[in-house]
Amino acid sequence: MDTNTIHFIRLAEADELSFRLHEPISVTIDSLSVILCCTPRNVKFILRRLEEKSFIRWQPGRGRGHTSVLTFIRSIDEALEDSFQELMDKGKIKEAIELVGFSEVNEPLKERLLSSLNKQMGFHSEADTSSGQDVLRMMRARRLEKLDPAYVYTAFESYLLGQICSTLILYDAATQTFLPGLAHMWECSEDHRIWVFYLRKGVRFHHGRVMTSRDVKETLQRLIDLNSPAIWHYRDIERAEVEGDHCIRFYLSRPNLFFLHLFSCIHMSILPYDVDIRTEIIGTGPYRVSDLNEDVLVLSAFDQYYGIRPHLDRVDIWFVPDHGPGERHYELPGVVRMKLPAERCSTNSIDYPALGCRYMVFNFRKPGYQHNHAFREAIRIVYDQVTLIRELGGNRITPASSFLPWKSSQVDWTASPSLEEARELLIRSGYQGETIILGHTVHKDLEEADWLKHRAAEIGLQIELHAFIEYKDDNTVSTADLIMAEEVLEDDWQWGLINFFKNSSNYLHNYLESGQHSRLDCELESFAQLSGEDRAQLLDRVEGILREQYWILYGCHMNKKAQLNQSLFGLHTAAFGFLDISKLWIKPGFQ
Template sequence: MKIRRHYLALRNSYPHISDDAPFEATVGELAEVLDCTHRNMVLLLKRMQEEGWLAWEAKRGRGNRSTLRFQVKKEQMLLAEAQELVDKQELHAALELLHTLEDGDAAKEQFHDWLSSQFGFRTEVQGATRSDILRFPLPQTIHTLDPARIHFTGESHLVSQLFDSLVRMDAKGRSVEPHLAHAWDVDASRTAWTFYLRKGVLFHHGHQMVAEDVRYSLERLRRLAPKGLYSWAYAGIADMQVVDDYTIRIRLAARNEAFLAFLSTNRAAIVPQELCETVGEAFGRNPVGTGPFRLAGNEHGVWQLEVFPAYFQGRGFLDRVEVWAMPENSAAAREAHLPTFQVMHNVRISSSAERWQQVRQSGMTCKFITVNELKEGVMRNERIRAALNAAINRLRLLELLSGDVIEMGDSFWPEMMASGPNSPAPSPIDIEPEAIERELEAAGYRGEALILATIPQYETDARFIQQLCASVGIRITTKLIPAEQFKGEARMSADLLLFAIMLDEHRELRLIDLYKSLQQHLSPDMQHWLETSLTAILAEPDPALRTASFQAIEDQLKSRSSLLFLYRKHLKTAFHPNVRGIALESLSWVRFRDLWFV
């Protein structure tokens, strides 16, 4: 309401005046504050009086000043304005407005309570029609929903609701199951894969999916993301042959036991060729897939997903899902403590946890630092790398990161490390600072400044690493690189790289991707050794032997202090008692299609 903002402008112009305290003013003075005419100011004063916001006692005659009293607190008016913005689906603007309050904790708390009531499951009834709606906040910005261009977990989750892949990983992450392809064959060399597609699968715009769309999707991925996530998998496609509308043959240049798992990721989602060619880059804002939900709109950061009735696996129970995306580094969003809802991911459980029916681990992320050994400088010295590793006191790091669900981490395979008799000792965490300083001096470190590169989302971690290293005399500066550029050349000027990977049902794929990236900044002899090791892994059909090879790579990198583990964060999901349809063994975000409420 524009008039509410006029009132706030007037109130801000008299900060020294208490509420309900009369003071003298003229219409001309007030008109100057609002930059309006005398006539419009009189009309505004009349309207504000009718609303009960102020009292205005006009006095006639030259030189006579009228009396004004503000009757509504600024905090109350801001709260009403913020609520109206939320009703217009402008959550970010509402939070930024409340952020301007210097001493408005009570108003912020009141707004938080009101906002909590706006999220979660709700039912709308129009006549005899009932619509079931799930609305929740996502503390991330959604930049794109194009499977070939996504970089963040929030984007990835929504893409999984809008698109399908040829195959899918089972709920426990142990085997690959049919999906858009109902069956497949592979030849004796395991390089020629033939997929048989389901008939009658529709895209959201009504066109039928055919084999040419599959070929186009993988070709498009190679074209748009030549260095993207899992690029080593689709770069190994030698050629593709469309046998008929429902059969496609993919030939690989070399055997790759991870190829089928790659096809289960949303990176390999199938897109409609004709539409993608028509709309170009706009596809990311208006995506069209075959998934259980279709995108209905995306204004003001609110992404509306409507159920797709013609979904090939059956209509979902929910009718609409509203995802309210927020910039995760926004000060206003951090202060707002965005409310919980019926399904919470990556949640910090508080004293209200007793309300939730289930709280379970659903995978984890692992933070680590790798060393750029190709850059001239002290990081080529293994002793200095080891001393830097000791300088990062993990116990102290966990204290600084208090509030997250975290633990010290020393492996990408924690379940193996817990029981393995030959597991390497954990990274040093209790070495005296004086001993580290002596080792640095003996190894030849003379206070050279080191550059630590990471993405903006990990800036807090970088700052704590900087702080811990400074305590023993290691100087570190931070270089922030956008996530979409982190695999490029920008990071090669850094000495250290801080990143993380998700340890979920696609762990093998993610580790291969990580080690392929590490090859670009390891010493030449290590590059060759790592390439040989990865080639052997991709040719190995036995999962247990692949795991052993992954651990051997990890042990080698740790032993030479080229890979410095920091911590693991357990991802937890909480379920409200009125939620139904969640597969508790699932490792990833829940599928909206399966949710229903009582």
């Protein structure tokens, strides 16, 4: 905020002046000097500038000791809005975002400023070079979590890493086959215990060095050294041998028919061995990181990308946490939807019924009624999928009994148990009216959590909502009795499900106790040795355990809907239903 606006607000909020718009107020220079914390001489300079800016009218008193007259001709909201617009006109988006968070900005004004900020997001063609640059700007309602393939779990960060880094091979969901990536060919022994990858030549990292097989070996070793949450999947690998710069061979302790999935997932994004990824994220993907701080992530097209160079030259992602739900912000679809300003009617619409669903999981590592089967069943009835969709609607499209929509569609949803059944189960559990803590994210889960709280109250179940921003760093997660969440699976759904069951960084891992983990481990031990059909049956059986024991309560499947300007072309979905920004382009002059 500029100093003129700060001085104006200080005057307008001063108790001594009793702010009244367009009404003259008698003041003295000495009293204004106290309010503005400056000398009488500087007061006169400040008043002159405020008058030039049309914030006030000033009529100085004649003679020493005589009162002067100050008239406010702008409201505080108008001053803040003008200051915001001036920042936006100068391209100072960071400062404008900071202004939205000032305590002087009330909720109606915040809505207007965010709406104005939305209009600066989206797709632009900038004439700051001879050829011009096509730029996508978007906002996120939370800070970016760490961009590290070894630890990443959240959908948006995984999606970004897919734009920055590359994997040896790619999974094609349409054909359920694998395509060449950084490796142009691969083969395995008859017993599936030796796998060989042949690498493309001339692939460059963003820092300029050519990728070799050593980078592949060190990427795997890094997962091992860091004890990555995803390391369970790679436990069969005994050793990796480099055979020149463009060939690498993996030796396994037992057959692994799931091996290709492990080298197409984001955890095995190939990183350069000579760069510390903790300080600088370097990959071989279509976009490189040109700037990253707590306010913005800037991705620039990588001209030496081994594939097809992106059409968009730059992507700016601004982080605007704690300023309301994601629907307000103009974003890519996914966890948070992209939305054009209401007055823009020329749009394309994309529907992406995402794999995965909304769900709740109980915290079995904390003492409480959640260890009682009847209690969990009672909440299952309260959290009724059909009622949830009917009463809240939105992008909730179908009730879920599985993370997989086609499994949920096999269920007969015509009959729903009554709340009276839930009340009886609650009594049977021995519940005595104690408060149950439900954890939920600050904005995304609030509506659903509040809906559940009120339904629970109808059967005498007292739920207290505790909001959190990031589950890894918030005490709410460990103290909650249950958590409301959403899981969005990769298009490679078998990988997505087994990673959900075995990745040590998610809610399920952190909330189940050792006996429950042992049961799942026993079920899943032979997963990678099975054929695709047998793996699908095994995953279905494990989901059945979660469902029948009420360890997880499935909610509903979501539609990741996006509205996009019609000048935007090359619409392809990438991982998790986000748009593949490497294929987007803007048609010049399109009306």
